[in-house]
Amino acid sequence: MESSTAPTVSAGHGAGPAPVDLLRRLRARGAGDPVTHVERVPARVGVPAPWPAWAPPELRAAFARRGVVAPWQHQAEAATLAYDGGHVIVATGTASGKSLAYQLPALATLLADPRATVLYLAPTKALAADQLRAVAGLELEGVRPACYDGDTPRAEREWIRRHSRFVLTNPDMLHHGILPGHAQWSGFLRRLAYVVIDECHTYRGVFGSHVAHVLRRLRRQCARFGATPVFVLASATSGDPATAAGRLTGLPVTAVTEDASPRGGVTFALWEPPLLPPDSAAPAVPAQAAGDHDAATTDLVQVRRSALRETADLLADTVAEGVRTLAFVRSRKGAEVVAANARRALDDAVPGLGGRVAAYRGGYLREERRELERALLHGDLLGLASTNALELGVDLVGLDAVLICGYPGTRASLWQQAGRAGRSGQEALAVLVARDDPLDTYLVHHPEAIFGAPVEATVLDPANPYVLAPQLACAAVEAPLTPADLALFGDGAKEAIDQLVEAGALRQRPTGWYWRHRERPEVDLRGEGGAPVCVVESATGRLLGTVDGGSSHFLLHPGAVYLHQGISYVVDDLDLADGCALVHVEEPDWSTHARDVTDLSVVSVRSYVDAGPVGMFLGEVDVTSQVVSYQRRRIATGEVIDTRPLDLPTRELRTVAVWFTLSPRSLASAGVQQADVPGALHAAEHAAIGLLPLMATCDRWDIGGLSTALHPDTEAPTVFVYDGHPGGAGFAERAYGTASAWLRATRDAIAECGCESGCPSCVQSPKCGNGNNPLSKPDAIRVLDVVLENLPA
Numbered sequence: 043m044e045s046s047t048a049p050t051v052s053a054g055h056g057a058g059p060a061p062v063d064l065l066r067r068l069r070a071r072g073a074g075d076p077v078t079h080v081e082r083v084p085a086r087v088g089v090p091a092p093w094p095a096w097a098p099p100e101l102r103a104a105f106a107r108r109g110v111v112a113p114w115q116h117q118a119e120a121a122t123l124a125y126d127g128g129h130v131i132v133a134t135g136t137a138s139g140k141s142l143a144y145q146l147p148a149l150a151t152l153l154a155d156p157r158a159t160v161l162y163l164a165p166t167k168a169l170a171a172d173q174l175r176a177v178a179g180l181e182l183e184g185v186r187p188a189c190y191d192g193d194t195p196r197a198e199r200e201w202i203r204r205h206s207r208f209v210l211t212n213p214d215m216l217h218h219g220i221l222p223g224h225a226q227w228s229g230f231l232r233r234l235a236y237v238v239i240d241e242c243h244t245y246r247g248v249f250g251s252h253v254a255h256v257l258r259r260l261r262r263q264c265a266r267f268g269a270t271p272v273f274v275l276a277s278a279t280s281g282d283p284a285t286a287a288g289r290l291t292g293l294p295v296t297a298v299t300e301d302a303s304p305r306g307g308v309t310f311a312l313w314e315p316p317l318l319p320p321d322s323a324a325p326a327v328p329a330q331a332a333g334d335h336d337a338a339t340t341d342l343v344q345v346r347r348s349a350l351r352e353t354a355d356l357l358a359d360t361v362a363e364g365v366r367t368l369a370f371v372r373s374r375k376g377a378e379v380v381a382a383n384a385r386r387a388l389d390d391a392v393p394g395l396g397g398r399v400a401a402y403r404g405g406y407l408r409e410e411r412r413e414l415e416r417a418l419l420h421g422d423l424l425g426l427a428s429t430n431a432l433e434l435g436v437d438l439v440g441l442d443a444v445l446i447c448g449y450p451g452t453r454a455s456l457w458q459q460a461g462r463a464g465r466s467g468q469e470a471l472a473v474l475v476a477r478d479d480p481l482d483t484y485l486v487h488h489p490e491a492i493f494g495a496p497v498e499a500t501v502l503d504p505a506n507p508y509v510l511a512p513q514l515a516c517a518a519v520e521a522p523l524t525p526a527d528l529a530l531f532g533d534g535a536k537e538a539i540d541q542l543v544e545a546g547a548l549r550q551r552p553t554g555w556y557w558r559h560r561e562r563p564e565v566d567l568r569g570e571g572g573a574p575v576c577v578v579e580s581a582t583g584r585l586l587g588t589v590d591g592g593s594s595h596f597l598l599h600p601g602a603v604y605l606h607q608g609i610s611y612v613v614d615d616l617d618l619a620d621g622c623a624l625v626h627v628e629e630p631d632w633s634t635h636a637r638d639v640t641d642l643s644v645v646s647v648r649s650y651v652d653a654g655p656v657g658m659f660l661g662e663v664d665v666t667s668q669v670v671s672y673q674r675r676r677i678a679t680g681e682v683i684d685t686r687p688l689d690l691p692t693r694e695l696r697t698v699a700v701w702f703t704l705s706p707r708s709l710a711s712a713g714v715q716q717a718d719v720p721g722a723l724h725a726a727e728h729a730a731i732g733l734l735p736l737m738a739t740c741d742r743w744d745i746g747g748l749s750t751a752l753h754p755d756t757e758a759p760t761v762f763v764y765d766g767h768p769g770g771a772g773f774a775e776r777a778y779g780t781a782s783a784w785l786r787a788t789r790d791a792i793a794e795c796g797c798e799s800g801c802p803s804c805v806q807s808p809k810c811g812n813g814n815n816p817l818s819k820p821d822a823i824r825v826l827d828v829v830l831e832n833l834p835a
């Protein structure tokens with residue numbers, strides 16, 4: 043067990059120390075310097091612009107009452123483009139005032155045309171509620187903004203449909219409620235002038251592909267009523283936002299990316315937890331492996347202090363210094379563990395001080411979340427360990443320090459999380475704490491890959507047949523499909539319609555394709571995640587929170603230990619049919635780790651490169667996986683107590699994979715002994731999965747892999763990397779398109795790792811279903827060298 047360093051407690055809890063001094067104190071805490079790089083992100087001076095001439099005085103006055111004297115340059119530019127009727131995306135940093143860019147043209151139009159309406163879409167109800175407060179706070183005559191979502195009382199719905207001219211909702215409600223009920227919304231849709239899509243970078247992968255078609259269905263209904271609304275999108279900083287927005291909406295979109303808002307400077311440190319002395323090397327902390335899909339974990343001897351421990355200590359230290367700190371942790375379990383450890387360390391130093399730290403994540407009830415945000419803003423709380431920026435209220439910016447426990451998967455989200463730091467005019471601190479993971483290790487030693495590289499593009503694939511066909515079915519229910527609709531829904535629409543006809547779902551008539559059934563198709567935008575599973579305390583019937591369907595087998599299997607706000611529960615029963623897990627309070631001294639087994643077969647090849655002894659392929663595959671058992675491990679020591687079988691159904695996945703094959707002879711001439719081929723491929727597969735997020739907006743939890751010395755479908759040594767979503771999400775496709783750059787980074791990450799025979803920073807994987815066995819680090823480099831020598835760049 044590692045010991046925590048007790049924090050030193052400063053006298054005051056007002057303004058904290060300067061970031062540079064704070065960082066100096068944090069790095070002096072232990073032996074050796076954990077900081078690999080410090081980047082000064084300079085303060086930026088704002089560039090204001092005059093109010094556009096078209097902005098009515100009434101609206102300017104309303105903004106002025108809220109403290110906005112003039113727009114920033116980028117706000118004025120985007121607003122004017124939209125007011126002139128162009129589709130526009132504004133993609134700038136956190137707290138750069140993106141909302142003014144769409145509020146200005148939308149509200150000006152509502153004031154000028156007393157009949158016009160605006161539809162605003164946010165990815166979460168919480169964000170829509172925040173935005174409602176902002177718009178309502180302007181107190182504009184006749185706008186009557188209102189949220190319309192699952193929480194809206196039935197009694198209010200009709201009033202909103204008839205009278206609100208600024209409706210705030212989410213894509214799920216648009217899909218399940220508004221579009222199927224378009225007849226009741228005809229008055230609103232007929233007059234629709236603007237569609238605002240906030241935080242549109244969150245619409246990526248399968249979910250993004252679904253939303254893309256929901257928006258096409260919206261455009262189709264508007265067109266039927268004679269309306270052609272202007273789309274205004276707001277995004278975090280992202281690569282090539284115009285293209286992503288074009289894919290999302292199906293329209294030509296102009297991007298505004300030059301951020302003209304002011305911000306305080308940030309001292310950004312890259313932090314690599316120290317290596318543990320060999321004799322004290324403790325097995326991984328139970329919740330160390332991140333990600334909600336975290337299944338099997340490792341039986342490894344951990345070589346570095348865990349990022350969770352390190353983050354918990356840093357959080358305790360900054361809170362003890364009186365610094366308002368937000369720690370981002372990737373897994374929900376991890377956020378609970380960081381908060382609990384920081385609380386304990388603070389209470390050891392000053393009894394009661396631990397109460398100023400809390401955990402925060404999705405799945406908490408809305409009231410709990412708002413209360414925690416309020417407490418942090420008012421300073422009752424000084425430290426919060428949170429899962430994900432998206433669920434946080436938009437006002438939660440201007441913190442003194444942000445700790446990022448593990449690379450969040452994309453540079454875009456890294457900057458978004460770091461952007462929570464920095465009150466205007468004040469310096470702030472951001473620290474990225476590396477996990478034992480090839481990507482994290484690569485990044486803290488290649489700061490140019492963070493600070494010198496553009497952010498990733500948002501990847502989505504509206505042509506995914508698993509998305510397109512059900513969406514066309516939904517569209518057909520709303521109004522028969524006609525040949526004119528084919529262009530709207532894009533590539534593959536005709537094939538998908540033919541399949542629906544063949545399956546008996548659509549009937550072709552002279553006037554179009556008609557939906558044949560009485561019931562609507564059941565289509566879940568959030569992909570295979572399925573409906574969330576409710577976590578209910580058996581004794582009281584109290585709803586503790588929810589877990590998404592995809593993670594439920596891993597996190598809520600019978601016997602699983604489940605943490606909520608630092609309180610430990612044990613699952614009695616997981617009822618998949620009812621979508622509910624029953625738990626009771628219990629704090630055993632073990633943690634639980636689910637394991638799964640996977641099988642894969644090739645269905646078809648879409649594209650390939652024949653490179654002599656090496657083949658690189660993109661195609662469809664079938665993946666079968668099942669959570670089969672879980673381990674119980676002693677929390678204090680990591681010792682495995684036992685492995686218990688589970689009886690959960692298998693899950694099947696038809697998806698897209700990229701794979702490469704090598705001839706046995708090329709491996710032999712590269713010096714890979716036959717007996718080492720499985721370990722070589724397995725190690726290369728792990729590292730390749732770990733590095734793919736450099737290329738696409740995914741993280742390793744979105745993708746899976748399989749490697750084998752002889753695969754029946756390829757008849758060769760093969761490494762597969764597949765999208766973990768039905769029909770694929772565009773990640774494997776992106777990997778195929780950038781194969782040599784991707785595998786080059788993979789090879790370098792392995793070769794540059796200082797370990798002897800493989801560690802979690804290079805070839806070991808926290809989600810390996812085989813307990814990281816066999817693995818051969820030197821042979822993985824040989825395998826990748828063979829691939830890179832033969833593959834055209």
Ligand SMILES: [Zn+2]
Pocket residue numbers: 795796797798800801802803804805
């Ligand atoms: Zn290593």
Ligand SMILES: [Zn+2]
Pocket residue numbers: 724728807809810811812813814815
């Ligand atoms: Zn593995």
